[in-house]
Amino acid sequence: MNQLSAPAQYIDTVADYFDSLTPQATDDELFAAGYLRGHFDLAVGSLEVAAEPFDKTQLCNWVGQSLAKAIAGGELNADDQRHVQQLWQQVQML
Template sequence: MTQHTKPGQYIDAVADYFDHLTPQATDDQLFAAGYLRGHFDLAVGSLEVAAEPFDKAQLCQWVDDSLAKAIASGELNYEDQLHVQQLWQQLQLIAA
């Protein structure tokens, strides 16, 4: 049975990651982080507005879907896609 709780610790950990990335990040990493943060924050906001309980897996799926739509619509060139996807994979490994 999946527990549906607000993934507050995960959201906070991802926000902290973004906030502390700047000092050592390359331009590509900063672009990927800014782009991904927009998708992540939109997912969090959308799920919270729905006023339904959600968990980390649902949040990650929402971001996956959002990124897939953006890539399919041509928002990112191939190199940028790689940077964003690599960062997203790292962020999904953060424990909640």
């Protein structure tokens, strides 16, 4: 797999994963998925605009930093943080 197809495949896998949650997820899980998907999509867009090759590790690092900044800024209460962090752990293993 070349450097460009690997992140594209991971991005597609993550999008499919988020989509698969919709039918059976709880309200809390749907919130976490939507919130995390926003951070993930922003990271993808930012890395693509930079027009430099990137990989899954860079993408995950960007999302992790974005989430940490949002949490430090008080965007999520403790329960929402827990749901988002649990989902983020799952997404990173895809």
